[in-house]
Amino acid sequence: MEQLELLMGGFASALTPINLLWVLIGAILGTAVGVLPGLGSAMAVALLLPVTFSLEPTAAFIMFAGIYFGGLFGDSTSGILLNTPGNSSAMASTFEGHRMAKSGQAAKALATCAIGAFIGGLIATTLVVFFAPTLVKMATVFGPAEYFALAVFAFLAISAVVSESVIRGLAALGIGLALALVGIDGPSGTSRFTLGMPQLFDGISVIVITVGLLALGEVFHIASRIHRDPAATQIDAKGRARLNLADFRKALPAWLRGTAFGAPFGLIPAGGAEVPTFLAYGTEKQLAKRRSDPEFGTTGSIRGLAAPEAAANATAGTAMGALLALGLPTSATAAIMLAAFQQYGMQPGPLLFERSGDLVWALLASLFIGLVILVMINMPFASVWAKLLSIPKHYLYAGITVFSMLGVYAVSSAILDLWLLIAIGLVGFMMRRYNIPLAPVLIAVILGPMAETELRRALAVSEGNLGILVGSPITVTLYIVLAAALVLSAVQHLRHRRANRRAVLVS
Amino acid sequence: MSITQHQPEAGSVKKSQGKPKPRFGAGRSEFVVVAVLYALAVFLTIGTVTMKVQGKSAPGPQFFPILVCVVLYLVATLLAIQILRSPKVPDHSIHPGHGQFSADMLHDLGHLGKEEDAAFEEGLSATPGKTWKTYTDWRTVGLMLGGLVAFVLILNPLGWIISAATLFWVVACALGSRRPIFDAGVGLLFSSITQLAFGAGLGLSLPSGFIGGIL
Numbered sequence: 089m090e091q092l093e094l095l096m097g098g099f100a101s102a103l104t105p106i107n108l109l110w111v112l113i114g115a116i117l118g119t120a121v122g123v124l125p126g127l128g129s130a131m132a133v134a135l136l137l138p139v140t141f142s143l144e145p146t147a148a149f150i151m152f153a154g155i156y157f158g159g160l161f162g163d164s165t166s167g168i169l170l171n172t173p174g175n176s177s178a179m180a181s182t183f184e185g186h187r188m189a190k191s192g193q194a195a196k197a198l199a200t201c202a203i204g205a206f207i208g209g210l211i212a213t214t215l216v217v218f219f220a221p222t223l224v225k226m227a228t229v230f231g232p233a234e235y236f237a238l239a240v241f242a243f244l245a246i247s248a249v250v251s252e253s254v255i256r257g258l259a260a261l262g263i264g265l266a267l268a269l270v271g272i273d274g275p276s277g278t279s280r281f282t283l284g285m286p287q288l289f290d291g292i293s294v295i296v297i298t299v300g301l302l303a304l305g306e307v308f309h310i311a312s313r314i315h316r317d318p319a320a321t322q323i324d325a326k327g328r329a330r331l332n333l334a335d336f337r338k339a340l341p342a343w344l345r346g347t348a349f350g351a352p353f354g355l356i357p358a359g360g361a362e363v364p365t366f367l368a369y370g371t372e373k374q375l376a377k378r379r380s381d382p383e384f385g386t387t388g389s390i391r392g393l394a395a396p397e398a399a400a401n402a403t404a405g406t407a408m409g410a411l412l413a414l415g416l417p418t419s420a421t422a423a424i425m426l427a428a429f430q431q432y433g434m435q436p437g438p439l440l441f442e443r444s445g446d447l448v449w450a451l452l453a454s455l456f457i458g459l460v461i462l463v464m465i466n467m468p469f470a471s472v473w474a475k476l477l478s479i480p481k482h483y484l485y486a487g488i489t490v491f492s493m494l495g496v497y498a499v500s501s502a503i504l505d506l507w508l509l510i511a512i513g514l515v516g517f518m519m520r521r522y523n524i525p526l527a528p529v530l531i532a533v534i535l536g537p538m539a540e541t542e543l544r545r546a547l548a549v550s551e552g553n554l555g556i557l558v559g560s561p562i563t564v565t566l567y568i569v570l571a572a573a574l575v576l577s578a579v580q581h582l583r584h585r586r587a588n589r590r591a592v593l594v595s
Numbered sequence: 596m597s598i599t600q601h602q603p604e605a606g607s608v609k610k611s612q613g614k615p616k617p618r619f620g621a622g623r624s625e626f627v628v629v630a631v632l633y634a635l636a637v638f639l640t641i642g643t644v645t646m647k648v649q650g651k652s653a654p655g656p657q658f659f660p661i662l663v664c665v666v667l668y669l670v671a672t673l674l675a676i677q678i679l680r681s682p683k684v685p686d687h688s689i690h691p692g693h694g695q696f697s698a699d700m701l702h703d704l705g706h707l708g709k710e711e712d713a714a715f716e717e718g719l720s721a722t723p724g725k726t727w728k729t730y731t732d733w734r735t736v737g738l739m740l741g742g743l744v745a746f747v748l749i750l751n752p753l754g755w756i757i758s759a760a761t762l763f764w765v766v767a768c769a770l771g772s773r774r775p776i777f778d779a780g781v782g783l784l785f786s787s788i789t790q791l792a793f794g795a796g797l798g799l800s801l802p803s804g805f806i807g808g809i810l
Contacts, residue, residue: 142797171714176692179701183711252694255673259632262667266635269663273656278649280656281642307766311739312731314770362696366705373706385710482770486763487785489739493746493762494755494789498799506747510740515631521731522625523694540659547654577700584699 091217098449102457107150111454114151115461118158123476124484125166125174126306129159130421130530134298135488137428138495145432146447150454152428154462156408156421157209157455160361160401161462162473164201164393169194169474170320180365180396187388189323198470199331200339200390204397206463207343212351212405213455216412220441220452223413227438232546233556237563238416239539241570242357247528249573250359254581256524263515264532267292274537275544287504294427295499297533300509301526303492305516307485312517314481322477335390342372342391346398353399353418354406359527360419361403365396408455411436412448415538420527423534430534622682624730629678632671639664738769754804755794759786 101107117136121127132155140148160177167173167182168189181201188197230238247257270281271291282288331339346368353364372392376384383389407418408425415437417423429436434444441448466473496509519526543557550556558564643660689698705711742765749758763782764775772778794801 139793139797139799142799176696179691180705183714186714250696250700252690252697253677255670255677256694258666259628259670259674262632262663262670263635265663266639266667269639269660276648276650276652276656278646278656280646280660281639308736308739311735311770312733315732315735316727359692359695362691362701363704366701366707370704370706480772482767482772483781485770486766486782489743489766490759490763490785490789493743493759494793494799494801497750498793498801501800501802503747503751506750510743510747513743514740517736518627518631520693522628523690524628525693525695527692527695544652544654544658548652552653577697580700580703581697 091221094445094449095217095453097446098451098453099457101146101446101450102150102453107147107450107454108457110147110151111154111458111461114154114156115158115458115465116154117151118155119162119462119466119473120158120476121155122159122162122174123165123473124162124479125170125172125477126310127488128163128175128421129155130298130424131302131306132159133421133424133428134295134302135491135495137298137424137431138295138499141431141499145434145444146450148432149428149447149451152425153451153454154458156425157205157401157404157458158462159421160209160404161202161205161466163400164397165198165470165474166477168197168201168393169323170477172320177361177365177400179362180369181393181400183369184384184388184390184392186323187386188390188393189388191387193388194323195470196331196335196390197388197393198474199467200335200393201397202463202466202470203331204339204343204346204394205401205466206459208347208350208398208401208403209405209459210456211344211347212354212402213408213452213459215351216406216409217452220409220413223409224438224441227414230438230562231560232542232549233559234562234566235542236539236546236557237566238414239535239542241566242416242418242531242535243528243539244570245357245573246359246531247525249577250363251525251528252523254577256522257528260519260524260526260528261532264529265536267297267529268533268536274541285504287500287502292508293496293499293505294430294533296496296505296508297512298424298427298530299492299496300512301516301519301529303488304509304513305520305526307489307492308513308517309520310481310485312521322474324471339390339394342394343398345371346395347402349395350399350402351406354403354408355410355418357416357418357531359525360407360421361400364399364403368395368399371395405455408452412440412451413438415440417531417534420530423527423530426534623678625678625683626675629671629675632667632674636664636667636671639667735769739766742766742769750804751802752804755790755801756783756786757804759789 102111117132118129121129121132133152136151136155140151159175163173163175163178164181164185165174167178168185171182171186173179173182185197185201188194243261247261248254251257268291270288272279272289279289349368349371350361350364353361369392372389372395373384376389376392381389384392404421407422410416410418411422411426415426415435417426426436429440434440434447492509493506496505499505516526519529546556547554558567639660643657643664646657648655648657691698691701701707742762745765746758746762749761760779760782763785764779767778767782768775790801793799
């Protein structure tokens, strides 16, 4: 039980008053961006990354831990009260959650979410503590070919398997890889695509790309529709958010089932919590049908809300494990966290536990502390958080615009970065307009350099023989699983296309 | 606005009612994406061909860019074909996570039925009665873009406080605020607080402009 000892050490360094303050700030910010539609943890970390440079890394990561889970605590609020989920990770919990709100149980629904997120996150983080060393041991046998296979797996899983359109997913991947190519090539020292500008020799900063795509792109997108889209009507969340024992007993199995769905998905680069939350919702729906639950689909079943909420946070919890132990980001938010590590000169992966063990265990400890603080500030004040939905949009987005500029300028004091930021913001706007996913860009920007280095290293060792890429059981397994997933998703696409065509013909 | 919202393609609705044969461009504005992808691919191609390679490592620095170029050309061409074959007029479907997830796949995973679809429709029942020529409100986007460009131009000469306050004011007005004088105050307050908190507090370097010269 070496892990417990290390974790206790982590708690010791995370439980100082000043660090507790950072977790609290992170938790409040995280919940706030979660509640506000269209914003999420990924954008919050991207915006805060540059302004936290002067903090010591432990303090910054303790704050990011609060933001990381906080975004998932708040995201179901707007879905429940407005019937418009703030993020797609909250779509599955909107169905039953909004029904509960309509039948006068809004406060109970918000409480169910908070406890569900707490339980999912708690179990998943505990799993990470116990299994991270095993993952690390697994990763130490990885060579260049294995790392390249892992990167290819992540690229294609996020851009092609789960996405709406394979072509648009791959287009996003291509844009990301292209952005990552700019700068001096490490192995050879060749300057690539810099147009001879010395400011670009270090490449386009990850901060410029993430802030441009996630923050400025979102503001442009809002601007393009704000005078046209109708506003949603909000249900008041009156009363104390409290669950009685009967509710609790009903929801507990659903929370646990949701966690069981969510936890494995954190290790798979499927782009986040959407797939497990829908799986959890579907299971609850089937179960409700079997026991002919009258609440499901009418007044709103607490189980149908509890399961997806727990699944979302369980996914986030184990995603942190995959990130720390393997260096594999499985969602956009995890990719930004990886970028944060890189900004502080650390590379997540097997070596991180050796080189910055103190920081890793402090981060894991603060994930636990963050969860406790989050459930404490979310349970009693759920209706207060809902007030955030009435902040005037124009002030909110004006503030985000100014803050994006502040962060990017603060990193390098370079005007060129601001021009790049505006250009990338416009690209982000274009991608949102045509429903081209953003996550593949972020994954490509962050894993692209690693993929290139490992590919060249592998080919240099084998002297150009491509056989080395499929030369070990691990790589072969990864490629077979990837191929199977691609075939499955192709069949799924074709089946629906045929069904749609038939529907058109009939009508 | 939200990720799951239906997106009525305003202009094209009007057209389909009026003329029997829609314009070629209708529902095909996504060619902008094709153009961007081709431009990126051509830029990478030129950069790869004219690259001054240093060192003699076996797969050199041009190896990976060539792969990326191939992907970009291929994807741009396929996208162009897809847009030609099926223009999006009008697009009433749901796009979870801006296309990150296939709605059909989530539909199957969640065993979603008519009730869930109806619940979505209900949230969107208040579709706007008015239609516009373009889906995007270019006036608002243009104002914002203008504000950003102006900000970058005046940042160094005028300093953070004035330029950030101006940017805040422009964006707030563009997004529909009705109180310009009040907003100017809010903007000044916001920019001054950020200057104090991040400039003086956290030690970020923000340009002080001519005010810094006077003080």
